[in-house]
Amino acid sequence: MHDLVLRGCRLPDRLEPADVAIAGGRIVSVGGAAGAARETLDAGGRLLTPGLVEAHIHPDKALLGDRVRATAGTLEEAIRLTGEAKRAFTADDIAARARRVLDLAVAAGTTAMRAHVEVDPLVGLAGMEAMLALRREYAPALHVQLCAFAQEGILGAPGTEGLLRRALAMGADLVGGCPYADADGPRHIESVFALAREFGVDADFHADFFDEPDHLHVLEIARQTLAAGWQGRVAVGHLTELGALPPAEQDAIVARLAAARIGVISLPATDLYLMGRRDARNVRRGLAPIRRLLAGGVPVALATNNVRNPFTPVGTADLAHMAFLAAVAAHMGTPELLRELVACVTTHPARILGLRDHGCAPGDRADLVLWECARPEEIVTALPARRLVVKGGRITVEHERRTVERWRASPALSLRFGKARNPDLGP
Ligand SMILES: [Zn+2]
Structure with a gap:
């Protein structure tokens, strides 16, 4: 049976x-x-696919549209305004907003998710407390991985390293770094790997999130991945700088990522919104080179990142929207590439999250x-x-849909309540 x-x-x-x-x-x-x-x-x-896998989302700072007003629309402003708002976050407030995001994701067909949870002296461990409870509550509908994430830096925000260690001891599934948030990127990356090794967990970096290849921290991340023997356990989000390099240099880095088995998570809504802000003409798209990465054997996930906050003013936590955006922004419109985009919200992110048997x-x-x-x-x-x-x-x-096309009904029929036609059910 x-x-x-x-x-x-x-x-x-x-x-x-x-x-x-x-x-x-x-x-x-x-x-x-x-x-x-x-x-x-x-x-x-009807079509049956594997569940959608959200590889990168921030439920703890989602849905801030009614309390934070961004005007410049830059990354610097988004970090500053969200940092100010974060001082007032409580575990209850975080849980209420995060629950709305998780509900949207589950309804859209997301069955697994990696959530970044900010852990720093501004918010302390309130985000971890809220998200640990939600991880338990949502387990029947959603597998949630919690990434203890240092958005404000580690070296420049004293106390963060100890808080990350406490978050991992509380039950965070992995550790997340943000090397562009510290003046010494390589040392920041070193701190993250030290925690990953200490707790035996994966690492996930927000990296190279600029218009020009000014940082290329991904090279150091790849080097330390190999040095730690952490192949297949590291992911990099954004990576927009990679797309700014000449093609041959892109290919060389793609080969290093493939060798270190690093997954790349493209965040098209945020990246399209925040990159190219100083361009007055021919505004840059500011995306990781998705097609080149896929062609080079690197698993690529498309993910939501932020939902209605200064980093991304729009969002529904529906991953189909990210594939839709990438089809036009990354020039992926042939049937083969459209299917590849479906893999970028199902099987590729499952691989990056280490989820076995997702198919x-x-x-x-x-x-x-x-x-x-x-x-x-x-x-x-x-x-x-x-x-x-x-x-x-x-x-x-x-989900049950009911659409009543009243405009089609005859005047006599439209007066008879409850007799309108449901187009899904046929005549
Ligand atoms: Zn992010």
Whole structure:
């Protein structure tokens, strides 16, 4: 007896619809006769994909639009204004805003997430307290990794290193650095690796987030990754400076990233918003070179980063929007590249987060999304609604849509309440 059978799903790599049987939290068969199940649903030929994986988001400083007013729209201003607002954060305030973001993500089909939690003398461990409780609360719907993150620097913000150590002892899953926040980037990176080794955890850096290749801290990160033997355990977010180098130099760095098995997380909403701010004409896009990284064998995630704060004034925590943005901003419009963008919000981030068995094959974890479309490219091109979200073999979210096109109805019909047509159900 299976726990759940989804009949007639369209899968990304199969032409014909198939039945997907789930038991014990995993996919046990795809296609063929699925047999009896506690719950059976007709997918009606809709597309089934692995769950969305959010590789980089800041729930603790999300939804500040009503209390912080940015005017310059620069990175420096965003850090300053958010730092000022952060002094007034409490664990309850953080939890209330973070919960709204997590709810949006779960409803959109996100089944795993890496959340950066700021740990510094301004906010102390309030963010960790709030997010540790939410990690437990949301576990049935969302796997949450907490990254203890030094947004204000480590060397320039005395006390931060000790707070990061306490955050890791409290249960943070990994440590996050921000070398551009300190005058001595390499020493900052060294401190992060020292903590990663001390606690045996992964490391994730906000790095090289400028228009011109002024820092290229990624070279030092790659060097220290190899020195620590931390291959496959390090990620770099933003990396917009890489795109500013001549192509041959980009290729050389891409090869180093591939050799160190470093994942790259592109944050298109933030990067497009904050880069190129001083350009009066031919404004730069300020994105990591996504296509070049993918071609060089580097896993690339597209992630949300910020939701409605001075770093990014827009956001819904729906990763399909990031793929949509990247399709136009990174020139990725062919069917093959559109499918690659779907991988950038599913399988690539799963690899970067170290999540095993994230897919739609027998044996994979049953973390899945059923979409209101038939082909994977449409996830990017048409931002379809989600029909079902499955986490660990259980349906966590069911969406029902009802659209009443009153303008089509005859005057007589429009007067009869409750008789309007639901276009999803046919005539
Ligand atoms: Zn970030």
